Amino acid sequence: MGKRVGIEVSLAAAEAVKMADVDVVAAYPITPQTHIVEHLSELVADGELDAEFIPVESEHSAMSVCCGSSAVGARTFTCTSSQGLALMNEIVFIAASLRLPIVMILANRSLSGPLSIWNDHTDVMSVRDCGWIQVFVENGQEVFDHVMFAYRVAEAANVSLPVMINMDGFILTHMIEPIEYWDEDQVKKYLPEFKPVNQLHPDRPVTMGAFGMPFIFTETKKAQDEALIASKPEIVKAWSELHEVVGRSYKPVETYRLDGAEVAYVTMGSFSETASLAVDELRSQGKPVGQIRLRLWRPFPFEELREVTRGLKRLVVIDRAISFGGPGGPVSSEIRSALYEEEHAPSVTNFICGLAGRDVSPDDFIAMYQQAEEMSRGTVRQEDYVYHGVRE
């Protein structure tokens, strides 16, 4: 077991990237991701990490550099947030279609406007369909573990896809937490050497990123979709082997106190831990409430979700992003469509809250549960989605 350190989560993330022995870091600083990049540049400058740190002039260039370096077979890292992700958008899609195993930490933050530097899930939802493997973490330890996990999965020969680790901005990035580092043996055991599936090499000419004429484009997209779907067994395997190495276990869909529950919160990201406190409080009052936490966002864990929701009466799905004029938050619309064909599917009540850094306390979760109960009794009108805590 590695040492246990009290450290800011951003710095721990950079230390994990160092332990993963990356070859190239290309990133542009943006709040609240800045400390990760800053610390990585220090590690490279101090000779602690033998890597190229490429200080690019924009996020668009950052992801472009990442595509190039990954294509030549270098283990590549970047991280960004919000507007930075928006600026790199077109290359994010290209990285996935070229099947380049880049790892990116996204310090989740709202998108302008109004201008906000604070945390919600608007940024990641703007690239929901970009073809990356996307996971959410809840605390600093999970960030550290998932850097190793991300490279392990991304570089697996039968996957070869980029992986995005979503960590809530400020709530995680700027928090000081006790983190258990991995030791070198654990990293060595878990993370094999990077052997790229395709590699730009003068001795073995290959074209990457050729255009696709109409006669072949649909086939290329089907192949990409199948690759993402087929990555799930490797993802599950990587989590199970992570448990063997460091003793912590992760699953695509995790549950909390779901035994005997009739109603379950569905949450994603760091406020899942807050929701657990609300579950404890409601359970102590004798209410049959549990919790479902989504860890894997893409490929979406349909089977796992159907499995854990079987027998439940109601889901209280809480989103931290808006689909303007749409069917509700992105998480709830995914869950509604996943359960649509199920017999006796639970009803879904969708709340949108925690936008751009507004706190969501255990009391808020309890209030949302109570409002969902009122809706189910018909005393309050059932709506497709409700803005929790908005001033009317």
Added chain:
Amino acid sequence: MAKIDEELTWQDLEVGCAVSNAGNACAYKTGDWRSLRPIVNTDHCIRCGVCYIFCPDMAIQKTADGFFEADLFYCKGCGICAQECITGCITMVQEEE
């Protein structure tokens, strides 16, 4: 590639749609972009080769008897050969004619 392009299924594609048979541009038929086709009147052709020099696609080949003709697999019908021809012996005609 064993299959011709139109028969390729999604399972046939390489990871990330990489193309590992390098130098395959010659297999790309650009001739079907064409709406006009160059016709050479050999009575007026002086076999100078200006069309050959100016063709941006190197689609014009020298024939055994010293004339020049466009390979219609590649010729896009841009008309530069007709524009540059010293004697005006190249005419662009509609494909359907």
